[in-house]
Amino acid sequence: MEARYNLKSPAVKRLMKEAAELKDATDHYHAQPLEDNLFEWHFTVRGPPDSDFDGGVYHGRIVLPPEYPMKPPSIILLTANGRFEVGKKICLSISGHHPETWQPSWSIRTALLAIIGFMPTKGEGAIGSLDYTPEERKALAKKSQEYFCDACASTMKTALLPLSSESSQDDTEARELARQISFTVNPPGISQAEGSGTIPKPPETEQNTDAVLQAEIHDREAPSGEEEEQPAPTPNVSRSPRQRRAQQRRNPASPGLIPVQQHTGDASNTGSTLLIVLLTLALAVLIFRRIYLANDYIFDYEL
Structure with a gap:
């Protein structure tokens, strides 16, 4: 694969490094690029414990832009889960829907932990979000282990390592990352559906409103293309x-x-x-x- 790409490209260097770091699966996540496309990755994440997704193993795609890591990736879930729509780019502050909140220091591992941390949260109408009942999500979690990906030949039952006593560290990191991203995305008093990665405009002050009205009145009184009439100079009696x-x-x-x-x-x-x-x-x-x-x-x- 290395022979097909420009190794001097910042995106290629970064993705090669991340592929080496994520080569070995953990008990919570795993991700690797496709054999014929360095800019498309397939990932597998385990549902967070003590939630409607406990016991589920979910598979998806990450499509990275050529400007990565300066621009965010697009994230698509392939396994039915009841939280994110299948086959649709999901709307998170770490995804391509919100490049204004993306940070180049984030990585594919950051995206995987964020997905795990965001699964128990409410969708609230965000793009690609679902709000299934707890019973439906638990049923989909059990069914998710039967999923098989034809593109990368991944089987969910063997995609991740068995849970161990050290798994709580990744769980804590995922929850903390989700809280930090949510705080960054949604200022106080703004719901996730309203904020969802966008920075709201400050309310206009009365002074700004008056200035806008005065400008509009001036524009109506002085038609475009016509200059204002200048006062006539005082006649000079010494002229001929x-x-x-x-x-x-x-x-x-x-x-x-x-x-x-x-x-x-x-x-x-x-x-x-x-x-x-x-x-x-x-x-x-x-x-x-x-x-x-x-x-x-x-x-x-x-x-």
């Missing part, structure tokens, strides 16, 4: 009439100022025109006078 007209076209003034600006511009235009006419007439008189005097001088000279 042409400059004032150009300024008026660029920045229209308020209605109250238009007559004043128009009157000022008209008076300036009239005065300039009148001055030009007077200067033209004066120049014409001077030219006519000079021509008349010149002709009169020539006439006297000839005589």
